[in-house]
Structure formats: C-alpha cells, structure tokens
Amino acid sequence: MSAGLLILFYLGLSLGPLILAWAQELDPRTPWDELATGLGFLALAIILVEFLLLGRFRLVTGRVGSDVVMRSHQLLARAALVLAVLHPFFYISPRTPAPAWDVTRQSVVDQSWHALWPGIVAWLLLGGLVAMALAKEVSGLRYQHWRLLHGLGAAVIAGFGVLHALRAGRYSADPALAAVWLALLALALGALAYVYLIAPLLRLRRPWRVREVRHEADRTWVLTLTPDFRGRLPYRAGQFAWLNVGKPVVSLDENPFSIASAPSAGPEIEFLIKEQGDSTCRTGQIAPGTRAWLEAPHGHLIIDKHPDAAGIALVAGGVGLAPLMGILRELHATGDQRPTALIYGNRHAGQIAYGPELERLAREHGTELVHVLSEPPPGWTGETGLITPDLLRRHFGPPDRHGWLYVLCGPPPMLTMVEDTLIDMGIPAHRILSEQFVYD
Template identity: 60%
Template sequence: MPTGLLILLYLVAALLPLGLAWAQGLTPRPLVDELASGAGILALTVILAEFLLLGRYRFVARRLGTDIVMRMHQLLARGAAILALVHPFLYTTRRAPAPDWDSHRQFFVTADFSALWPGIIAWLLLPALVLMAIGRSTLGFRYETWRMLHGLGAALIAGFAVLHALRAGRYSADPAMSIVWLALLGIALFALAYVYVLTPLVQLRRPWRVSAVTPVALKTWEVSLRPARNFPFRYHAGQFAWLNIGTNPFGLWENPFSISSAPSAGPELRFLIKELGDFTDTIGQIKPGCRAYLDGPHGHLSVTGHSAPGIALIAGGVGIAPMLATLRELHARNDPRPTALIYGNRTEEQIACRAELESIASEHGTRLTHVLSAPPKDWHGATGMVSPDLLRAHFSDPEHKRWLYVLCGPAPMLEAVEDALIELGIPSRNILSERFSYD
C-alpha cells in the first residue's frame, strides 16, 4: 500500500467523527463552544487511532519506517492531550441539566455527574500517561513496568473517554456517531489485543532455543538462537525483532533488538545485546537451551531493494548490530559494490566483533574506520565524535552522492550525521536511519 494512501486513510479516520458531527446540521452554538466540542471529538479520535501506531504493524511500518511511526505516536499523543485538557474549559454555555425543549443542548452543557465522571477520569489519566512516557528514564521505571502501565492506562483512557462522549456529547448522542465511537473503540482494543494476546499465541507455535551466548565486547554479548521446531523465519539484514528469553510469550519481558546475523547464513539468528539495565544486565547469565520467543521481523534499515552503487554504514555503540548483519550478508553474497563502515565508540574495549569486522574489511574490501571518544594513549585511529569533518574526508567525492547511507546509533549522533550528510549534498532519500529515543 503506498505511503500517501496510508496517510490519507489515517486523516479520513481522524476527521470522520468531526464530519459526522457537522453533517447533523444542529443549530450552531457560540464559536468557542463549537471549538470545545471539536477539540474533544478530535482528541478522542486521535487517542483511538493511536492504538494503530504501536510500531508492530508491518504493513504500516514497512512504508513509513518503525521510528517514524513511533515518532508520530508520540507527537499525536501529546497533541491529543493538549486538546483534551483545554476541551472542558472552552465552554461558555450554561452548565445545567437541559430542559426538555432544548433536546439538542444548544443552550445548556450537561452537568450530570453520571455523564461527566468517565471524562474526568480520562482527563486525569491522559496527561499522566503522556508525562510518564516522556519522563520514563528520569522516573526510573523498569521498561517492563512502564510497558504494562502504558498499555493498561491507554485502554482505560479509551474506554472512559468513549463512555463520556456517549453520555455527555451533544453530537455523540446521534446514533451514527455512537456506532462510530464504539467501532473505533473496538478496533483500538483489538489492536492492543493483537500485540498482547494474538501475537504471543502465534509465538507459542514457533519457539526458539538459545544455542550460544558469546561475549563480543565490554558488556556486549551476541546471543544465538535456533528454531526449536522446523519453521521458516524470513528477514532482511538490518531488521530487528522483539525478543523474549526465558519466559512465556505473554510476559512483559520482551525488548527490541537488531538482528546481527546474515539471512544467507541459515536458520540461526544472532542478536547483539549490550548491558544497559533491566533485562539486559542478565544477558551473560543465559544458558544454552533456554527457551525464547520473538516477534518479527520489523524495521526498514535494510539495503535490500536499493541499487545504489556504494553503501556507507555509520554506527555508534550497539548500533553496529544491523550494520554487522548487512556486512555479513554482503560478504556472503560477494556483493561487488564498494562499502565503508564508520564505527564510533567511547573506548577501545567497546568495539564489538572487532576481529570479524577487520576480517570482512580485508576480504570484502570494506573501508573500516574506528572512532573513539576516549582513546588509549597508543591509539592511532580517528578520535572524538563522528564529525562533519570526518564524513567530509570519507564521502566528499561526487560519486558518493549516489551511495546509500545507513545509520544506527544514539539519537544525537544520528541527528548530527544526517545534517552533515545533507550538507555534503547527499539526498535525504539516500539516507536510512532508525531511532527510538526522542525529546
């Protein structure tokens, strides 16, 4: 499905309730009151549509990119929170039970507590949910705890907000609007059930087992998995999967990790995982034979389908994982295109799979550049950050403008590298990146 059509369908869904409200032809109230109703209707629509922007639906993420879908999810949630917060304060019409002759609530806004209490709960929960998501790292929530609270909170907000609209809404009293709200709520809850119930049920039929856990750098491990049963798993180098090791697939312990193995290497999957807290701190304690489940593949950080005459890979830290998969695949397939890898770390001990990278560089002809921000005294390579000057030194020739650039690493590094590449004249369509942390 084309990207433009996906965006159009989302806009149509988001504006449908507003269009139905307008089509009712009710006598207009003061402009501010109409804005109040419009803000509430639009906020509720966006909230319900948010459930489809979870980053787990490949038919959406394949076109837009998982990171873009998640960014849309974050920004739209903040916008919906603002609309919902101002919604009750915009009304100027008198708040009192509407008399029988004012059946369309033209001169009165309901003050019936039975109609208001669901909206009050949703109104209080929504900003709390958004703020908790923005400040998750500051608040110190474990990822698994936050994920459970986020999903449960979103479902409660959706349910209470729809109940409030059906009981208190001037326009939502229309049968067609009521059907739309209930249908959208059903779709939203199904989307949540798809992630938390249906997908785990499918995973139960496709278990994996840990075949090896290998240290590849300081506090960095490569976990190898093999299917416990005979089933296919098709993916492209550069993609990622949600991985759950040691528990059942219905648990909240899954995390997204990039696949570091090459598809042509066979059924074994490898994941490069760095100890960063929560589940990852115990990754080195996992024993071979441990049961695992995964949901994937996801992501678009793949060179498959791109016919660029050269490929540049720029990674920071554990962002080397999808680059390693890409290099392994290109090397296995004897891809003749020139390749370059710029790999940034803080210390020399953090360079993952160093010997293999140097072997690929030698055998495949990849131009390999290590960059350290805290190098040892005897370091003779590049130092500092992956800077515009470093990129200019590597990719300033005219033919480099036609190359494909694949980026993965910390968000500040990605932003700086993207800006520098665009200044070098690299078209944005030739730059692939995925980021999962935002302001």
C-alpha cells in the same frame, strides 16, 4: 500501502468523527460551543488511534520506521492532552437542563453528573498517563511495569472517553456517530489485545532455543538462537526483533534488538547485545538451551529497496553496529559487488565488536573500514575523537559517493549530526536510512 496513503488513512480515522458530526447539520450553537466539542472529538479520536501506533504493526512501521512511529505516538499523545484539557473550558452556553423546545440541546451544555463523570475520570487519567510517560526515566519503575501501567491506563482512558462522548455528546447521540466511536474503541482495545496476548500465543508454534552466548566486547555479548521448528524467520538484513528469552510466551519481558546475522547465512539468528539495564545485564548468564520467543521482523533499515545505489556507506556508534553488521554480512554473502564503507565509532578499543571479522571483510571484499575511538590506546593509528562533520566529509566527500546509500545506527545525537551533515553535503534524504535504539 505507501507512507502517503498511511497518513491519509490516519487523518481519515482521526477526523472521521468530526466530519460525521458536521454532516448531521444540526442547528448550530455558539462558535465557542462548537469549538469545544470539536476539540473534544479530536482529542478522543487521536487517543483511540494511538493504539495503532504501538510500533508493532508492520503495515505502519515497515513504511516509516518504528522510531518515527513511536515519536509520532508520543507527540500525538501530547497534542491529545492539550486538546482534551482545553475542551471543557470553551463551552459558554448555560449549564442548565435544556428547555422543552430544545430537543437537540442547542442552547445549553449537558451538565448532568451521569454524562460528566466518565469525562472527568478520562481527563484526569490522561494527564497522569502523559506525566508518567514524560517521567519514565526518573520514576524508578522497571520498564516492563511502566509499559503495563501505560497500556492499562490508556485502555481505561479510551473506555471512559467514549462513554463520556456517548452520554454527553449532542452529536454523538446520532446512531452512526455512536457506532463509529464504539468501532474505534473496539479497534483500540483489539490492537492492545492482539499485540500483548493474541500475537504471543500465535508464536507458540515457532519456539526458538539459545544455542550460544559469547562474550564479544566490553559489556557486549553475542546471543545466537536456533529455530526449534521447521522453517526460518523471513527477515531482511538490518531488521530487528522483539526478543523474549526464558520467559513465558505471554510476557512483558521482551526487548527490541537488531538482528546482526545475514538472512542468507541460514536459519540461525544472531544478536549483539550491550548491557544497559536489568534484562540486558543478565545476557551473559543465559544458559544454552534456554527457550526464546521472537516477534519479528520489524524495522526499515532495508537496503534491498535501493538497488540503484552505487555503494553502501554505514555509520555505526557503539552497539549500533548490530544491524549494519547484518547488512555487511549479507552484502558479502550474496556476492554484491558494490563498494562498501563502514565508519564505526567507540569510546575505547575494548568496545569494538566483531573486530577480526571486520578486518577480514575489509581484506577480502575491500570494505573501507574506519575505526574512530574517543579514548585511543597508545600507538593507535586510526581516527580519534568523535564522529564529526569534518570526518564524514573526508570519507564521504568524494563525488562518486553521492550516489551511495547511507545507513546509520547509533546514539540519537550522533544520528542527528550525521543526517544533517549528509544532507548538507547534498545527499538526498531518501538515500539516508537511520534507526535509533531509544524511543524516548
């Protein structure tokens, strides 16, 4: 399914209830009442479809990228919050019981406690959920606990929201529309159950084992997994996996990591992991033989979709090298003759990962290797400072590089700067693939 079709599908799901309500052709109420209901419908539909934007469904992430999906999830949650907060304030019809002649509740707003309380609970919880997401970093909660609360909170909001629509809604009294609300709720809860329960259980048939943990660079480790089943992971260079090491198969302790190995090198999988927080800081203590589970492949840094690119330019910031290493290794392992260049930025020389292998690839395959250090050691002859527009223009400016594919991975500010510079240099947006390592 193309990205355009996905957007149409999204619009269909989130506007569907509104369209079904309009198609009922009930006697119209005041425009303010209709607007209030419309906002409520839109808010509830957006909330229910949010469950499909968890960044775990390849049908979605494979087209637009997990980071785009997660950013859309966050933006749409804020939009839903605004719509939901506003919706009760637009009703202007009297909040009294309907007179006997008014069977379709055209002249009043249902104010019975029975209809209102589920909406009030969902309304308050939604504000709390979005506030909790915005304050994730300062809340002091472990990421995994935060994720559990976020998922459970969202499920409760979805349930109470639908209950409110069914009880209070003038249009939702229609059996077809009521069925659509229930179907959307089932889809939402089913998506949650699939990602956190069913898919992990299905993974029981495909266990992995840690073969080696190797110190690679400053606070950075290489973790190699070997499959404990007959077969291999059908991934493409540059993709990432959700990794769970040493925990039960159903566990909230799983983190996304790019695959640094080349698919054609064999069934083993390699990750380059930088210590960041509670789970990554324990990487060096993982014992060989530890059981691991992988949910993969994900990600859209896939160069095979661009066979017409004349060359491949890679720009990595720090551990952002991981997926690009997988791409470089695959290009050379498969004898791809296209020219390659890597600009690799770090703070100091001790942070450079895969140094000797990169030198070898440069020597044997002609990869143009540009190390950039912001704190260079004495006698350093490479580039210094940060990766800047000027540096990019010097290396990627020659006209023959306009037909190349540009693959970027690193900290968000660096990615934004590199993308803007490349676009400024006339590189078409579809020739730039980028992925960031944070969803916040």
